[in-house]
Amino acid sequence: MRYIEASSTGPLRGTVHIPGAKNSSLALLAAACLADDIVSLEGIPRIEDVRIVEGIGRDIGMELRREDERIVIDPRFIHSAAIDPGKASSYRASYYFAGALLAKFGSVTIGFPGGDDFVARPIDQHIKAFRALGAEVRLASDHYVVEAAELKGADIYFDTVTSGATINAMLAASRARGRTRLRNAALDPEVVDTAHFLNRLGARIYGAGTECIRIEGVPYLNGGSHTVIPDRLIAGAFLMAAGLRGGQVTVQNIIPEHLGSCLAKLEEIGMHVECGDGRITASGTGMLKATRVRAGMYPGFATDLQQPMTSLLLLAGGKSIVTDRVFPKRFAHVPQLRRLGADIEIRRESAFIRGGLPLKGDWVHATDVRAGTSLLLAGLAAEGRTRITGVEHLERGYEDVVASFRAIGAQVAMREMDERELGERLPLQG
Numbered sequence: 014m015r016y017i018e019a020s021s022t023g024p025l026r027g028t029v030h031i032p033g034a035k036n037s038s039l040a041l042l043a044a045a046c047l048a049d050d051i052v053s054l055e056g057i058p059r060i061e062d063v064r065i066v067e068g069i070g071r072d073i074g075m076e077l078r079r080e081d082e083r084i085v086i087d088p089r090f091i092h093s094a095a096i097d098p099g100k101a102s103s104y105r106a107s108y109y110f111a112g113a114l115l116a117k118f119g120s121v122t123i124g125f126p127g128g129d130d131f132v133a134r135p136i137d138q139h140i141k142a143f144r145a146l147g148a149e150v151r152l153a154s155d156h157y158v159v160e161a162a163e164l165k166g167a168d169i170y171f172d173t174v175t176s177g178a179t180i181n182a183m184l185a186a187s188r189a190r191g192r193t194r195l196r197n198a199a200l201d202p203e204v205v206d207t208a209h210f211l212n213r214l215g216a217r218i219y220g221a222g223t224e225c226i227r228i229e230g231v232p233y234l235n236g237g238s239h240t241v242i243p244d245r246l247i248a249g250a251f252l253m254a255a256g257l258r259g260g261q262v263t264v265q266n267i268i269p270e271h272l273g274s275c276l277a278k279l280e281e282i283g284m285h286v287e288c289g290d291g292r293i294t295a296s297g298t299g300m301l302k303a304t305r306v307r308a309g310m311y312p313g314f315a316t317d318l319q320q321p322m323t324s325l326l327l328l329a330g331g332k333s334i335v336t337d338r339v340f341p342k343r344f345a346h347v348p349q350l351r352r353l354g355a356d357i358e359i360r361r362e363s364a365f366i367r368g369g370l371p372l373k374g375d376w377v378h379a380t381d382v383r384a385g386t387s388l389l390l391a392g393l394a395a396e397g398r399t400r401i402t403g404v405e406h407l408e409r410g411y412e413d414v415v416a417s418f419r420a421i422g423a424q425v426a427m428r429e430m431d432e433r434e435l436g437e438r439l440p441l442q443g
C-alpha cells in the first residue's frame with residue numbers, strides 16, 4: 014500500500030503552475046458529447062477522474078485522444094448511451110453524462126454518482142430538472158434511466174443552490190426545444206466555464222454566473238476548442254501552505270477573482286496577498302490569527318477549501334470556528350487531525366479549534382481529496398514524520414501532489430508500506 018510521507022518543513026517558498034480545474038474539466042468532457050463535430054479541450058488535468066472519463070468514452074464510442082496539453086474528442090460515433098454503473102460510481106461528476114446523453118440521444122442509462130463520500134450527496138435537483146424538461150426518470154438499485162421522446166424548455170426553480178444540477182440542466186436544455194430558465198442557479202466559475210464552452214459550439218446560454226440563466230435550445234452543436242479554467246481549489250491550498258511557517262508561495266495560471274473569499278480570509282488571519290495578471294502571491298509572517306470560517310456556495314468560502322483551512326488554523330493561536338453550510342458534516346479529516354495532536358471538537362455543525370498547540374507526526378488516513386490536502390498541510394507543520402494513507406483520494410484531484418509540493422520546498426515523498434509499517438499502522442478511523 015502506498016502512502017505519502019510528509020516531514021516537518023521550514024517556510025515553503027516557490028512558484029506552482031496551476032493545472033486546469035478538475036470540476037470544470039469533468040463537466041466539459043461530458044458536454045463534449047453534445048457536439049456534432051470534433052472538439053478540442055486544452056488544460057484538462059491528468060488525474061484519476063479524467064482517466065475514468067476516458068474509459069467511459071471508449072465504452073460508448075466517444076474518441077478521446079491526448080495531444081500534448083490538449084484532449085481531442087470525436088463525439089460523432091457515440092453508439093451507446095449506457096454507462097457502466099461501476100465506472101459511473103467511481104467518481105462524482107458522472108451525472109453530467111446523464112444530462113448530455115439525454116439531450117443528444119433522448120435516453121441514458123447510468124450508475125449513481127460516486128466521488129468523495131463525506132456525506133449524503135443527493136441528486137434530486139438534477140432529477141427535478143430532467144423531469145421539468147419532459148424526461149421520465151426511473152431509479153433502479155445500482156443505476157437510473159432517463160428518457161424523453163422530446164425535451165422541451167421549461168422554467169426550473171432550484172430548491173437549493175447546486176453547481177452540479179445547474180450545469181446538468183444547462184447541458185440537457187441546450188438542445189431542448191424552446192426556452193429554459195434556471196432560477197436560483199449556482200454562480201460558480203465552473204458553471205460559467207461550461208456555458209462559455211457550449212456557446213463556443215453554438216449553444217445560446219445567457220446569464221451564466223448570475224442566479225438566472227436563460228437557455229434558448231438549438232438543434233445541433235458544432236465542434237470547436239476551449240481552454241478549461243484553472244483549478245482555484247488547488248491554488249487555494251498552495252496559498253495556504255505559505256502561511257504554515259511564514260513562507261511565500263506564488264500560484265501562476267490562475268484567475269484571482271475566483272479566489273476572492275479565500276484571499277480575504279487569508280488576509281484576515283494575518284497573511285499578505287498580492288494579485289497580478291494570472292498570478293497570486295501569498296506570504297506569511299509566521300504569526301496567524303484565529304478566525305471564523307463559514308463555507309458556502311460561490312462566491313462564499315469554498316467547501317473544498319474548508320478542510321485545508323482547518324489545518325492552517327491549527328497554527329493560529331486562539332479559538333477558530335469552521336462551519337460548512339454546503340456539506341455540514343464534512344469533517345472526516347478532524348479525527349485524523351486529532352491523531353496529530355490537534356485540539357478540535359465538533360459541536361453541532363461546526364469545528365471548534367484551539368490553535369497554536371504543537372502537532373506531532375503519526376499515521377493518518379485521507380478519506381477524500383481535500384481531507385488529503387488538509388492532512389498534508391498539517392503533516393508539514395507537525396514535528397517528525399506524518400504518513401498519509403488513502404493516496405488514491407488525492408490522486409482524484411492532483412496530477413502529482415508530491416512533485417508540486419516539493420516544488421515549494423516541502424519535504425514529501427511517496428512511499429510503499431513494508432510489513433513492519435503495516436503492523437505499526439494503528440486503526441486510522443475515528
Ligand SMILES: CC(=O)N[C@H]1[C@@H](OP(=O)(O)OP(=O)(O)OC[C@H]2O[C@@H](n3ccc(=O)[nH]c3=O)[C@H](O)[C@@H]2O)O[C@H](CO)[C@@H](O)[C@@H]1O
Pocket residue numbers: 036037039105106133134135136137138139140173174175176177178199310316317338339340
Ligand atoms: C464534481 C464536482 O463539481 N464536485 C463539486 C460539486 O459537487 P456537487 O455537484 O455534489 O455539489 P453541489 O454544488 O451540487 O451541491 C451543493 C449543495 O446542494 C445540495 N444538493 C445538490 C444536488 C442536488 O440534487 N440536491 C442537493 O440537495 C448538496 O447536498 C449541497 O449541499 O460542488 C461542490 C460544492 O461546491 C464541491 O464540493 C464539489 O467539489
Ligand SMILES: C=C(OP(=O)(O)O)C(=O)O
Pocket residue numbers: 104105106127128129130317382383410
Ligand atoms: C468533493 C470533491 O470532489 P467530488 O465532487 O468529485 O467528489 C472535491 O473536489 O473536493
